[in-house]
Amino acid sequence: MFPFPFIFLFFLLCCNILSPLVVNSLNSEGYVLLTLKQFINDPQNSMSNWNSSDENPCSWNGITCKDQTVVSISIPKRKLHGSLPSSLGSLSQLRHVNFRNNELFGTLPQQLFQAQGLQSLVLYGNSFSGSVPNEIQNLRYLQTLDLSQNFFNGSLPAEIVQCKRLKTLVISRNNFTGFLPVGFGAGLSSLEKLDLSFNQFNGSIPSDMGNLSSLQGTVDLSHNHFSGLIPSSLGNLPEKVYIDLTYNNLNGPIPQNGALMNRGPTAFIGNPGLCGPPLKNPCGSDTPTSSPSSYPNIPENPSHDGGIGSVKSEKNKGLSKGAVVGIVVGDLIGICLLGLLFSFFYSRVCGFNQDQDDNDVNKGRKRRKECLCFRKDESEALSDNVEQYDLVPLDSQVAFDLDELLKASAFVLGKSGIGIMYKVVLEEGLALAVRRLGEGGSQRFKEFQTEVEAIGKLRHPNIATLRAYYWSVDEKLLIYDYIPNGSLATAIHGKAGLVTFTPLSWSDRLKIMKGIAKGLVYLHEFSPKKYVHGDLKPSNILLGHDMTPRISDFGLGRLANIAGGSPTLQSNRVAAEKLQERQKSLSTEVGTNILGDGYQAPEALKVVKPSQKWDIYSYGVILLEMITGRLPIVQVGNSEMDLVQWIQFCIEEKKPLSDVLDPYLAEDADKEEEIIAVLKIAMACVNSSSEKRPTMRHVLDALDRLSVSSD
Numbered sequence: 001m002f003p004f005p006f007i008f009l010f011f012l013l014c015c016n017i018l019s020p021l022v023v024n025s026l027n028s029e030g031y032v033l034l035t036l037k038q039f040i041n042d043p044q045n046s047m048s049n050w051n052s053s054d055e056n057p058c059s060w061n062g063i064t065c066k067d068q069t070v071v072s073i074s075i076p077k078r079k080l081h082g083s084l085p086s087s088l089g090s091l092s093q094l095r096h097v098n099f100r101n102n103e104l105f106g107t108l109p110q111q112l113f114q115a116q117g118l119q120s121l122v123l124y125g126n127s128f129s130g131s132v133p134n135e136i137q138n139l140r141y142l143q144t145l146d147l148s149q150n151f152f153n154g155s156l157p158a159e160i161v162q163c164k165r166l167k168t169l170v171i172s173r174n175n176f177t178g179f180l181p182v183g184f185g186a187g188l189s190s191l192e193k194l195d196l197s198f199n200q201f202n203g204s205i206p207s208d209m210g211n212l213s214s215l216q217g218t219v220d221l222s223h224n225h226f227s228g229l230i231p232s233s234l235g236n237l238p239e240k241v242y243i244d245l246t247y248n249n250l251n252g253p254i255p256q257n258g259a260l261m262n263r264g265p266t267a268f269i270g271n272p273g274l275c276g277p278p279l280k281n282p283c284g285s286d287t288p289t290s291s292p293s294s295y296p297n298i299p300e301n302p303s304h305d306g307g308i309g310s311v312k313s314e315k316n317k318g319l320s321k322g323a324v325v326g327i328v329v330g331d332l333i334g335i336c337l338l339g340l341l342f343s344f345f346y347s348r349v350c351g352f353n354q355d356q357d358d359n360d361v362n363k364g365r366k367r368r369k370e371c372l373c374f375r376k377d378e379s380e381a382l383s384d385n386v387e388q389y390d391l392v393p394l395d396s397q398v399a400f401d402l403d404e405l406l407k408a409s410a411f412v413l414g415k416s417g418i419g420i421m422y423k424v425v426l427e428e429g430l431a432l433a434v435r436r437l438g439e440g441g442s443q444r445f446k447e448f449q450t451e452v453e454a455i456g457k458l459r460h461p462n463i464a465t466l467r468a469y470y471w472s473v474d475e476k477l478l479i480y481d482y483i484p485n486g487s488l489a490t491a492i493h494g495k496a497g498l499v500t501f502t503p504l505s506w507s508d509r510l511k512i513m514k515g516i517a518k519g520l521v522y523l524h525e526f527s528p529k530k531y532v533h534g535d536l537k538p539s540n541i542l543l544g545h546d547m548t549p550r551i552s553d554f555g556l557g558r559l560a561n562i563a564g565g566s567p568t569l570q571s572n573r574v575a576a577e578k579l580q581e582r583q584k585s586l587s588t589e590v591g592t593n594i595l596g597d598g599y600q601a602p603e604a605l606k607v608v609k610p611s612q613k614w615d616i617y618s619y620g621v622i623l624l625e626m627i628t629g630r631l632p633i634v635q636v637g638n639s640e641m642d643l644v645q646w647i648q649f650c651i652e653e654k655k656p657l658s659d660v661l662d663p664y665l666a667e668d669a670d671k672e673e674e675i676i677a678v679l680k681i682a683m684a685c686v687n688s689s690s691e692k693r694p695t696m697r698h699v700l701d702a703l704d705r706l707s708v709s710s711d
Contacts, residue, residue, distance in 0.1 A: 029070045030057040032087045036073075040082035040104075046075055064096075064658065064666060072096040074666060076122075079103055089114035096663060100146070101125035113138045120144035124170065127151060137162040144168040148195065151175060156201075161187030168193040168494075172220065179203035185211040193495070195220040197244070204228035205250075210236035217495040222246040222270075229253075230274075235260045240415050246270045253283045264412055264422075391479075392449075393468045394456030400426055402470065405479070410434070418560045423482055431482035432467070436475065437560050445471060448559065452478070455555045458527055462519030464542060464552035478559070483550050488512065489538035491547075492625060492662075503664035506671045508547050509626045510703075513678065515549040516541060517700040520619060523554070524612045524696050531555070534610035536618035537599045537632075538625060598632025598642045602688050613690035616699070620644075620685025627679055629662025644686045647679075677706050 026034075030052070037047050050060045058065035064072035070091050076098055083106035088094070094115040100122050107130030116138050124146045131154030132147070142163045148170045155178030156171070166188050176199040181187075185208030192214050202225040210233030212219075219241055227249040234243060235258030243259060244267055251273025254260065265278045275283040391402040404426055413421040413433065424432045448471065456466045470477040486495070491512075494501040504512070523531045533554055540553035601617035604610075621632055624643050634646040641649070650660050657672060665675070681702050687693050694702075 025055050026052050027056050029091055030054065032090055033057050035085045035087050039085045040080050042080060044078045046078040069093045072663060074098040074663060077101040084109060084112065086111035088112050091115055094118055096120045098122040099126065104128060108133060110135050117141055122146045123150065124148040129153065132157055134159045136160055139163055142166055146170040147174065148172040153177065156181055158182065165190055167191060170195040172197040174199055176201060180206055185209040188212065190214055192216050196224065197221065198223040200225055202227060205231055207231040207233045210234055212237060215241050218242045218244055220244045224248050226250060230255055232257055242412055243267060250274055264410060266411055391468055391470050394453060395467050398468050418556055433480040433482045435478045437478065451555065451559060454528065460519055460522040462515045462549055462551060463522065463554065464550040483542035483544055485543035485547065487539050488541040488543060488549065491543055492538060492629060506665055506668035511547060512549045513623060513626065514703050516551065516619065517696055517703060519551040520615055520696040521700050532610045532612050533615050536615050538622055601690065603690055613693050616685050616693045616696060620682045623678060623682035623685065627662065627675060628660055629664060674706060
């Protein structure tokens with residue numbers, strides 16, 4: 001039997017040993033994250049508050065929880081050096097992993113893909129290597145996979161096509177090899193962003209890639225080893241999509257359909273085997289025009305036994321020199337005769353239209369005479385002081401002419417229902433943005449001139465400046481300053497084809513919000529006609545060098561309509577009618593109507609003439625988009641809800657701000673009061689009653705007061 005003092009000492013010893021276990025109540029997810037901390041060298045101490053003495057890791061830097069459970073790990077740009085432990089896969093509710101722009105290395109642990117609820121995995125800008133595990137098929141909810149700028153190799157696993165909800169697939173600048181998986185296009189039909197550039201993929205481009213009808217921006221397949229023909233099905237992609245096929249081993253003619261049309265040669269360079277427009281390399285008669293199975297081979301010199309053209313003897317295998325000379329001389333004489341006839345016809349028709357009096361001109365119009373001069377509309381005449389086929393400057397600082405513009409290098413920036421936008425770089429380096437309105441007739445020039453010159457007089461730091469325009473029978477061009485940092489839509493959501501994506505900080509977002517408000521106040525109150533934009537959205541808000549927003553595309557629909565773009569606009573109206581039918585069907589699911597593209601005011605479907613209150617509603621939606629990082633149409637279960645409805649739902653359900661806030665703003669948590677204040681301004685702007693919405697002047701004043709109070 002132990003003496004009493006010994007028992008007492010033993011009791012104290014046990015208490016000392018067990019006491020840390022009693023005090024330290026960190027849950028199991030916290031210990032998993034501490035394992036991650038042990039695997040990583042953290043020179044900037046971004047994990048300094050990861051302590052075992054906490055009850056849970058929800059207050060730790062870079063960790064986001066929901067109901068005290070870890071749902072997000074986001075530690076970008078902190079020079080983390082090390083590898084990822086396999087234990088991360090045991091975080092059962094993990095939704096988002098973001099370690100972009102660090103110095104992590106090693107392979108992706110297979111166990112990571114046991115977190116089957118993972119929605120985004122962003123690892124670009126590290127030094128990961130090895131292959132992507134087949135277990136990626138477990139991630140049925142995965143929407144974003146960005147592995148760009150690493151050292152991954154091997155083929156893309158066939159199992160990736162099981163990730164049916166994948167919207168962003170960016171794996172550029174790695175060492176991936178092999179063919180794309182079978183069913184790539186059919187299986188990943190939800191893709192919105194696709195960048196496979198700067199890898200070593202080979203084989204043919206899958207024909208089912210044309211099924212990716214949700215793609216946006218640039219589809220980048222450049223700098224690989226894709227070979228064979230360009231499948232014509234790529235033309236089925238949305239027409240706004242820019243398809244970059246440069247520097248591969250593709251051959252044959254470039255299909256001229258859908259999204260493949262109207263592309264400059266820059267989309268196809270680096271493929272010596274390609275031919276046909278827009279390249280200067282013509283296709284030969286033996287060039288296949290589609291996949292080998294589509295058309296049979298036709299011999300160059302077919303002969304038919306017993307027919308007139310049959311070749312019977314060695315003598316008749318080719319044409320004699322005399323026959324060739326005769327054919328050439330005959331062709332030249334024919335061309336000269338055609339030229340003389342054309343000159344005679346031109347002088348008679350154009351002279352007729354220029355020399356006759358008004359009655360004769362009207363008769364000439366009725367007979368629809370054609371010549372290489374402007375055709376006059378029956379109700380409009382050309383301005384006497386504007387030369388045909390001339391560039392008209394709207395600014396005294398315009399120092400280029402039409403010849404310089406036409407000789408410049410042009411790159412397609414995007415394509416919309418109204419026209420194609422090009423970046424044009426003049427010889428001296430000046431960059432311009434040129435919008436081509438279309439190839440309609442010469443309708444209503446004077447009306448166009450009045451409208452475009454009124455727009456050209458608008459001068460404000462937050463309005464894109466229209467510098468010049470060009471009008472001819474076949475071309476109508478609008479020339480703007482080129483604004484280098486893309487659109488606000490890209491700045492919020494990123495863009496397929498971009499190697500890097502730097503999210504906007506809250507201070508930048510607030511600056512942009514105020515800039516847009518200033519531009520709208522100018523349009524609404526100080527412009528000559530107190531204009532209404534009528535189609536305000538992030539895609540037509542451009543960002544300058546210092547992130548100063550410039551409202552663009554102002555008055556564009558009106559100009560396109562005047563310029564003879566009616567077929568395009570008519571197709572847009574048909575699309576709008578289909579959209580309205582879709583909205584009506586959705587309204588039965590979500591209980592209210594989803595309007596337009598998410599930016600249109602509720603009254604826009606009922607009232608024909610836009611009002612300033614429309615712009616205010618659209619501006620409110622843009623504020624919500626910048627706060628939440630979400631698109632204007634939100635997927636809720638199996639139905640859709642516009643962003644305004646979704647925010648209202650979150651408010652009614654008393655969701656915490658973290659559930660609404662853009663995850664990229666997690667580092668700006670100290671700005672919570674400011675963010676909530678802007679959220680209130682946004683909700684006032686999107687009031688369903690147009691009369692209850694504030695004016696843009698009141699909105700700007702509120703934002704100014706907010707900035708002053710935060711200083």
